[in-house]
Amino acid sequence: MKKSLIYICSLAGLLSLGSCANDLNTEPTDKISGSQVFADASSAEAAINGIYRMLYVAGWSTNWGSENCGQTAIQLQGDLMGEDHLMKEQGQGWFFEDYRLNVHGDYASTSGRSYSIWNFYYTLISNVNYIIASEETMGGDPNAIKGLLGQAYALRAYCYFYLIQLYQQTYVGNENAPGVPLYQEPTMAGSIGQPRGTVQDVYNLINTDLDKATGLLQGLAQSHISHIDYYIAKGIQARVALVQHNYAKAAEAATDALNKNGLKLASVEDLGGNNNVSVSDVLWGVNITADQSSQYASFFSHMDADAPGMYGSQARQCISTGLYNLISQTDSRLAWFRGQLEEEEKGSSNTSYCQLKFKMADYTTRTGDYIFMRAEEMVLIKAEAECHQGLYGEARTTIKQLGNLRDSNFTERLARRTDANTYNQETNAPLVTLMDEILFQRRVELWGEVGRIFDLQRLGLGYNRAYNGSNHTQTIQTKNTQAGSPLFILPLPQSEIDGNENITDADQNPIVQ
Amino acid sequence: MKTQEVGVKANLNIVLDSDNQMLDEVMVVAYGTAKKESFTGSAEVIKAEKIGKRPVANITKALDGQVAGVQTTSGSGQPGSGVSVVIRGFGSINASMNPLYVVDGVPYDGNIVSINPSDIESMTILKDASAGALYGARGANGVVMITTKKGDKGKVKVNLKANWGVASRSIPRYETMDERSFLETVYQSYKNDLIYNNGMHPSAASVAALNNMKNGSTAIFGQNEQYNPFNYSITELIDPSTGKVRKDAVLKYSEDWMDEAMAHNPLRQEYNVSFTGGHEKTNYMFSLGYLDEKGLLKTTGFERINGRMNIDSKVTNWLNAGMNANFSRNESNTAVENSSGSSNIWYTAQLMAPIYPVFKKDANGQTVIDEQGNQVFDYGANRPAGANSNWNTIATLYDDRYSTASDNLSGRLFAEFGDWEEGPLKGLKLSVNYGFDLVNSARMTYYNPYNGNSVSVKGNLDKETGRTFSYTFNQLLSYHRSFGDHSISALVGHEFYKYNYQFLSATKTGFPFGGMYELDAATNITEASSYQHNYAVESILSRLEYNYADKYYLSASFRTDGSSRFHEDSRWGNFWSVGGNWRISQEEFMKDLSWINNLSVKASYGIQGNDNILNSNGDSDYYLWQSFYDLGYPNANMSGAVLSSLENRDLKWEKNGNLNVGLEGRFWDRISLGIEWYSRKTSDMLMSYPMATSLGFDGYNKNIGSMRNTGWDITASADILKEKNFNWRLTLMGSTIKNKVLHLADKPEIISGTRIIKEGETLNxxxxxxxxxxxxxxxxxxxxxxxxxxxxxxxxxxxxxxxxxxxxxxxxQGSRIPTLYGSFNNEFKYKDFDLSILCTYSIGGKVLDGVYRTLLYGNYIGNARSQHLERAWTQPGDITDIPRIEIGKSYIYTDNDLINASYLAIKNITLGYTLPSKLTQPLKLEHIRFTATGDNLVLFNHLKGMDPQYNFTGGTNFGYVPVRTVSFGIDITF
Incomplete structure (x- = not known):
């Protein structure tokens, strides 16, 4: 008995070495803590790159990820909300509801536009704020720290700039209208949602951030085309000033941006399918590698009607006849669009007015770089800003830089325009003034890439899709497309109202269903 | 640990007291066994014979209607798939509601489908705190304890079982329009659009609508009316004055996509062989099983081969040891379901308008045949929106491949020391148990290069492997003594649980040709990923039981758990229970009432815990409290990290306070009755506390919120006839459940789409x-x-x-939760024949049938349409509930979209015939039995086509229809 007791005790002792309190401290193998990331400027590079990557990952909503492919989706959506861009077919509906101004009803869903865009930019902002907050504690090369912070401020301004344009009417005339919540501190568990404030508050922060960014980034070299440098920050500043009708600043900032070493306007031929960040005109873009492509949920999958099996072949993106017919016969950009075709074909770009401007670079990997800013836009901003200020001579010189490159008869064409900074309220009317010409050049040059709705908004324009010879498949005549229409902006997502104690239903934008 | 000893006893129904005709049923409960009459908690046993009647691969599919208080979904018809189970209501909002599965005494992390139902001796469902609190950490949603068969002293028995069956739909299809009605409906829709949205005069609209069907962006017939199935051109086909297809029109072809995708009489075959036996000191059972189940959807199927070995041995008078081991190899071919993607055949085939053929047609409507003599698929480049253009879902069904294979090894080892019959240490026992589950799984998703998803990238192959290894290791010291009428037992123990999951996957594109299923054959890596999950729980547990003269039973348990999911300062949770049972029938004053065989009342209360909060994908979140940067965001060749979670050190266990009051009795030796009332309150509910989306996060994990489930579980069975040659037993079960959300986070309601979670109201x-x-x-x-x-x-x-x-x-507008649900089971025995009929029912509750609504109001012109649209409004004065047809118009959800969820289902009919012994004995056989079974036979409900048990929140989706199985079996023992 005693012997067996000894056996039992020793066996039991052996078998009881079953645990250790340390085993209860588990950590994931594919994630790290914030303190590891912000230890020094070189590890913190990961945080800024994470933000750039978010610009081109899909999935900012619970469902409908196919149409939520990051920044380019928002630019495409903004273009489709206007009058120059149409979808030939409904397809499965991706982007089609944007095209027919039919997304307000989704405001309560975490799949709709209201949520996905809001979630997208504010997720970026919360990440940016962690970088900015680590300024004091981060070690490493001072220039690297400056570079990180400069990029962070510029990115924050960039995000708020899109948010305020998408969730409120344009700046001029609406300065005191409700803005969007502003955050400059990192989010913690228990952080409180901010109220909407005013449009002016938002632009104040955007401008302060851009001033900080340009100050920090000046003189620092760009390490990758995706990284915001001084010139890109200036380019963002030019865009913002244009919306604020601060034309002197817009012209100045655009000029600064164009001073980037090696930057050069590109011919239509060089631009190719607008899918390559190494073309000479690219200021800012992201390089999409095969394993980082968002596959079906990518800008080119939606755009390129010849990409086999891609959505773009089923719901083809076309230019409106209204804009197309304003393009001169000698303009090399005619190559970006099919004209009126005799024979149509399903499932390919062989349909009248189909766009050819944006093509996937490689069908087998579904890749193509995204370009966020190019020199031509800066020329257009500069020309427009000069014209607004009545500097017609300067404006003519500026616009010729681009016009002559595109159209062999541009000088004659431009000579027909009168020196005036007024512009057609009926957007497809014959061009008369210099301003009409500059705005037309902008519409064609930047078709599909900057979002026509943002220009309509800042210029105080509405539109009509149901004109004679219109090729629009959705003329939306029952919908309000007058200047400043509530349908030109989005409602706040319901999740914001639910989760923000400083925002109630009373703060909601008008919802038109 | 005693579970190994019990399997047999549970089956034997040992007669203890012949005077009372009492049947003391011994059941497996947490860390031991108990007699049902003396148990202070709530537990029900499902025995092998009940399980054996159901021809299921996955044991969860046999639970419906077996135990009061257990609700299940219908589950997918995919062979091998399981169902969702909730016990006594809905315990949580963001954390898991699944019960804990325990196999042979140890929590189980393998695939449920790896357990061969033939190997199961019994299942015990633990419903309340007194029964489940010893599983404190993970027992809050109830426990399903599975006990496998074991050997028995005596002669070696060999059992052979074979079963053959065929599958068919258990729920009919929705009633959709044929070609004629469909075209008339499209016509009506176009006409309405022109009249009401474009202000056209009805007579002009009548003509224009025909033209819109033929030409322009709204055309539905493709080029040159290639998809006009009738022998007249559209302009001649429909009479504009009546809107009807002309009577003499004849169909050139008529093809149904769903029929084309269905296998005809897919075979299910199952073979099991087992050997049981034992000697003085050692008992053993080993078995081998093979199951091959072909799916109702072509190409789908499930195959399982498993072997089990259960051995226990009395090594010396102070040492018992044993091991149960099971190996199972499972292979499945599956298909996409429950999505609205083109590759989901349940979506595309169900919604394909009837005019579009599966196979390409020539001008005469004849199927085009290729050079090899095969029918040519129609890929439908010219099909309109909603008709899946550039895709043939039947072709991709054949050419794409979704498969999983897993190897499951489970082991349960035990050693018991002590347990002397006499001496100073009498009644003392130390048990050491080690149980592990190892699952190696491989999954493959292949898109062919010719059609469907991945034409542009020339095929796409994704391979994933996962390895799960978990173990539970415990040391239990127990003591049991009786002193006269007093009997006590005590248990203390320590337990450690560890879980590790490793994932590795890679995706490549670019194949030279189709039918190659290896990454080496492809050119471009588009994704490569790997990660691990780790989880651990450490526990100290104890239990004390007291029994006086088999009249008064008291029990108490206490367990403390530390979970790795919480910060070390908030990690430990205390869980406990107390319970009592008074067997009134044992009292002196009841002795004279001989018609009462047993009567007892019981009550228990306890606290259980849940740490299994789920992320937005419904997967377990193993790192709840920590703040992390996710490294999965590289930018070109530069590392990129994104903030993925916020820190909350105060996060702690979700708690479940569980009160159970019950009455149990048996009368006239014929009628058994069990009535229980429970109230289950979840508090400190683990929820995502909503944050303003503008903070970059929709919420963070916090212990907030509470909810209550209350209800009755009633089980009654009666031996209506007990004759020599004829027996009839009826078992009735009924359960009610009321759910009320008591407290939420900062705002009193959470709205998600058509559902609301609101304080004072029923969940969802x-x-x-x-x-x-x-x-x-x-x-x-x-x-x-x-x-x-x-x-x-x-x-x-x-x-x-x-x-x-x-x-x-x-x-x-109400919820899915029924007012009353349950089952009734009739079991007849006549001479050597036996027949059982199991029906389940559910009364009350509502369903929002998304599939049906799509058939009514779907956005796309190329979608199939419900026949119910035939009663849509057409002209002024019509009184109807369906508005004028305008395809593409979207309607908001109203109470009118809700359908009564009540149903009655004939779940299982089994007819058995056992050969009389005078015939078997000459053959030296102990037992031969033949069975014919119909499973999931009929469903009566309020809408043809609807699955009211699709999920617990009252939705439906484009899923694999549950199957009916008709099978024949033979069971031989010698």
Whole structure:
């Protein structure tokens, strides 16, 4: 008995070495803590790159990820909300509801536009704020720290700039209208949602951030085309000033941006399918590698009607006849669009007015770089800003830089325009003034890439899709497309109202269903 | 640990007291066994014979209707798939509601489908705290304890079982329109659009509508009317004055996509062989099983081969040891379901308008045959929206491949020391148990290069491997002694649980040709990923039981758990229970009432815990409290990290306070009755505390919120006839459940789409506008609405056609939770024949049938349409509930979209015949039995096609239809 007791005790002792309190401290193998990331400027590079990557990952909503492919989706959506861009077919509906101004009803869903865009930019902002907050504690090369912070401020301004344009009417005339919540501190568990404030508050922060960014980034070299440098920050500043009708600043900032070493306007031929960040005109873009492509949920999958099996072949993106017919016969950009075709074909770009401007670079990997800013836009901003200020001579010189490159008869064409900074309220009317010409050049040059709705908004324009010879498949005549229409902006997502104690239903934008 | 000893006893129904004719049923419970009559908690046993009647691969599919208080979904018809189970209501909002599965005494992390139902001796469902609190950490949602068969002393028995069956739909299809009605409906829709949206005169619209069907962006027939199935051109086909297809029109072809995708009489075959036996000191059982189940959907199937070995041995008079081991190899071919993607055949085939053929047609409507003599698929480049253009879902079904294979090894080892019959240490026992589950799984998703998803990338192959290894290791010291009428038992123990999951996957594209399923054959890596999950729980547990003269039973348990999911300062949770049982029938004053065989009342209360909070994908979140940067965001070749979670060190266990009161009795030796009432309150509910989306996070994990489930579980069975040659037993089960959300985070309601979680209301109530019918003058859908003034006071109700107004006036419209649900089971025995008929029922509750609604109001012109649209409004004066047809018009959800969820299902009919022994003995056989079974036979409900058990929240989706199985079996023992 005693012997067996000894056996039992020793066996039991052996078998009881079953645990250790340390085993209860588990950590994931594919994630790290914030303190590891912000230890020094070189590890913190990961945080800024994470933000750039978010610009081109899909999935900012619970469902409908196919149409939520990051920044380019928002630019495409903004273009489709206007009058120059149409979808030939409904397809499965991706982007089609944007095209027919039919997304307000989704405001309560975490799949709709209201949520996905809001979630997208504010997720970026919360990440940016962690970088900015680590300024004091981060070690490493001072220039690297400056570079990180400069990029962070510029990115924050960039995000708020899109948010305020998408969730409120344009700046001029609406300065005191409700803005969007502003955050400059990192989010913690228990952080409180901010109220909407005013449009002016938002632009104040955007401008302060851009001033900080340009100050920090000046003189620092760009390490990758995706990284915001001084010139890109200036380019963002030019865009913002244009919306604020601060034309002197817009012209100045655009000029600064164009001073980037090696930057050069590109011919239509060089631009190719607008899918390559190494073309000479690219200021800012992201390089999409095969394993980082968002596959079906990518800008080119939606755009390129010849990409086999891609959505773009089923719901083809076309230019409106209204804009197309304003393009001169000698303009090399005619190559970006099919004209009126005799024979149509399903499932390919062989349909009248189909766009050819944006093509996937490689069908087998579904890749193509995204370009966020190019020199031509800066020329257009500069020309427009000069014209607004009545500097017609300067404006003519500026616009010729681009016009002559595109159209062999541009000088004659431009000579027909009168020196005036007024512009057609009926957007497809014959061009008369210099301003009409500059705005037309902008519409064609930047078709599909900057979002026509943002220009309509800042210029105080509405539109009509149901004109004679219109090729629009959705003329939306029952919908309000007058200047400043509530349908030109989005409602706040319901999740914001639910989760923000400083925002109630009373703060909601008008919802038109 | 005693579970190994019990399997047999549970089956034997040992007669203890012949005077009383009492049947003391011994059941497996947490860390031991108990007699049902003396048990202070709530537990029910499902025995092998009940399980054996169900021809299921996955044991969870046999639970429906077996135990009061257990609700299951119908599950997918995919062979090998399981169902979702909830016990006594809905215990949580963001954390898991699944019960804990325990196999042979140790929590189970393998695939449920790896357990061969033939190997199961019994299943015990632990429903309350007294029964389950010893599983404190993970027992809050109830426990399903599975006990496998073991050997028995005596002669070696060999058992052979074979079963053959065929599958078919258990739920019929929705009633959709044929070619004729479909075209008339499209015509009507186009006509309505021209009249009501473009202001065209009806007579002009009649003609224009025909043209719109033929030409332009709204054309539905493709090029040159290639998809016009009739022998007349569309302009001649429909008479504009009546809107009807002409009578003499004849179909050139008629093909049904769903029929084409279905296998005819897919075979299910199952073979099991087992050997049981034992000697003085050692008992053993080993078995081998093979199951091959072909799916109702072509190409799908499931195959399982498993072997089990259970051995226990009395090594010396102070040492018992044993091991149960099971190996199972499972292979499945599956298909996409429950999505609205082109590759989901349940979506595309169900919604394909009837005019579009599966196979390419020539001008005469004849199928085009290729050079090899095969029918050519129609890829439908010219099919309109909703008809899946550039895709043939039947072709991709054949050419794409979704498969999984897993190897499951489970082991349960035990050693028991002590347990002397006499001496100073009498009644003392130390048990050491080690149980592990190892699952190696491989999954493959392949898109062919020729059609479907991955034409542009020349095929796409994704391979994933996962390795799960978990173990539970415990040391239990128990003591049991009786002193006269007093009997006590005590248990203390320590337990450690560790879980590790390793994942590795890679995706490549670019194949030279189709039918290659290896990454080496492809050119471009598009994704490569790997990660691990780790989880650990350490526990100290104890239990004390006292019994006086088999009259009064008291039990108490205490367990403390530390979970790795919480910060070390908030990690430990204390869980406990107390319970009592008074066997009134043992009292002196009841002795004379001989008709009462047993009567007992019991009550228990305890606290259980849950740490299994789920992320937005419904997967376990193993790192709840920590803040992390996710490294999965590289930018070109530069590392990129994104903040993925916020820190909360205060996060702790979700708790479940569980009160159970019950009465149990048996009378006239014929009638058994069990009535229980429970109240289960979840508090410190693990929820995502909503944050403003503008903070970059929708919420963070916090212990907030509480909820209560209350209900009755009633089980009654009666031996209506007990004759020599004829027995009839009826078992009735009924359960009620009331769920009420008591407290939420900062705002008293969470609205997600058509559902609301609101304080004071049932979880996941429907929240939608009120329909006011269809306007007889215009055919428009009308709604009830009201205006709210500045003070939030609602004004008078009025009728409107304004959807936005109506949507602002949503109200709670009930929920899926039924008023009463349960089953009734009739078992007959006549001479050597036996027959059982199991029916399940559910009364009350509502379903929002998304599939049906798509068939009614789907957005796309190429979608199939419900026959119910035939009663849509067509002209002024029509009184109907379906508005005028305008395909593409979207309607907000109203109470009118809800369908009564009540149903009655004939779940299982089994007829058995056992050969009389005078015939078997000459053959030296102990037992031969033949069975014929119909499983999932019939469902009666309120809408043809609807699956009311699709999920617990009252939705439906484009899923694999549950199957009916008709099978024949033979069971031989020698």
């Amino acid at each position: 109530s429907f929240y939608m506008a009120n329909s006011a019918g269809v306007d007889p003058a215009t055919g428009e859908q009308l709604y009830w609405a009201w205006d709210t003034d500045k003070n939030g006071v609602a004004g008078e109700r009025y009728i409107t056609n304004d959807q936005a107004k109506a949507n602002a006036c949503k109200e709670i």
